[in-house]
Amino acid sequence: MLETVLIVLVSVAVLVLLLYAIFSRRKKKVNNLDSLPVHYREILKEYVDFYNDLDEDKKTQFENRLQHFLLTTRIAGVNTDVEDLDRVLIAASAIIPIFGFAGWEYINLKDVLLYPGSFDEKFNQEGGGRTTLGIVGEGAYQNMMILSKPELRQDFINKTAKNNTAIHEFVHLIDKTDGAVDGVPEFLLSKKYILPWLTLIRDNINEIRHSQSDINPYGATNEAEFFAVVSEYFFERPDLLQAKHPGLYETLIKIFRQEPKKDDQVSI
Numbered sequence: 001m002l003e004t005v006l007i008v009l010v011s012v013a014v015l016v017l018l019l020y021a022i023f024s025r026r027k028k029k030v031n032n033l034d035s036l037p038v039h040y041r042e043i044l045k046e047y048v049d050f051y052n053d054l055d056e057d058k059k060t061q062f063e064n065r066l067q068h069f070l071l072t073t074r075i076a077g078v079n080t081d082v083e084d085l086d087r088v089l090i091a092a093s094a095i096i097p098i099f100g101f102a103g104w105e106y107i108n109l110k111d112v113l114l115y116p117g118s119f120d121e122k123f124n125q126e127g128g129g130r131t132t133l134g135i136v137g138e139g140a141y142q143n144m145m146i147l148s149k150p151e152l153r154q155d156f157i158n159k160t161a162k163n164n165t166a167i168h169e170f171v172h173l174i175d176k177t178d179g180a181v182d183g184v185p186e187f188l189l190s191k192k193y194i195l196p197w198l199t200l201i202r203d204n205i206n207e208i209r210h211s212q213s214d215i216n217p218y219g220a221t222n223e224a225e226f227f228a229v230v231s232e233y234f235f236e237r238p239d240l241l242q243a244k245h246p247g248l249y250e251t252l253i254k255i256f257r258q259e260p261k262k263d264d265q266v267s268i
């Protein structure tokens with residue numbers, strides 16, 4: 001009797017191992033099919049500091065998520081070509097702010113349109129000069145983002161600036177996930193942090209209005225723009241933000257669940 005039980009147990013174990021071996025081989029095959037084109041990786045290395053600062057494992061994760069974004073989002077040019085450089089930079093801008101959230105999907109985005117320059121007619125705009133370089137659609141243009149091609153490229157070529165329009169627009173989408181673009185991503189920030197966050201925003205907007213801040217003045221437009229503008233700063237110049245605005249820096253680590261400078265995932 002004992003022998004029979006042992007034989008059954010061993011057979012089950014062998015079967016499980018066999019199935020596992022077949023499954024992992026299949027999985028590997030699918031991953032290989034979906035792996036990032038080599039020249040996309042070269043573009044990342046040349047233009048995307050955030051990617052270069054990741055360790056090898058996280059670089060692979062970044063590449064997989066970038067590839068997934070490109071497979072699930074339409075990118076089209078309006079009176080301009082979309083080159084691989086643009087595709088990679090758009091996808092990198094999408095992944096950078098959500099890299100701390102496993103499995104995040106931009107459910108409110110289907111299309112990204114690339115324009116040959118700034119734009120200012122037809123669409124619901126936010127006002128101010130810089131919004132003409134990037135916009136998240138509303139109403140009839142729901143699920144759509146429009147970016148200026150020269151601005152997209154320039155923001156990645158310039159390694160010392162605190163701004164990045166494409167990241168700014170993706171942060172609006174993250175903000176929008178709870179239904180309101182209001183500068184407070186409710187589902188990413190524990191309730192106890194919301195009031196202190198709003199206070200921080202108001203204090204900083206005040207400083208901008210009194211010309212006592214190095215944060216882009218466009219951030220003083222309202223809470224939503226402040227959140228998007230300071231997020232650009234966080235991802236582009238985390239070291240500088242930490243030095244000049246430690247309170248904002250710490251809160252953004254909590255919101256985005258990552259610390260770009262040190263590549264640490266931080267839990268809240």
Ligand SMILES: [Zn+2]
Binds near residue numbers: 126228
């Ligand atoms: Zn904006």
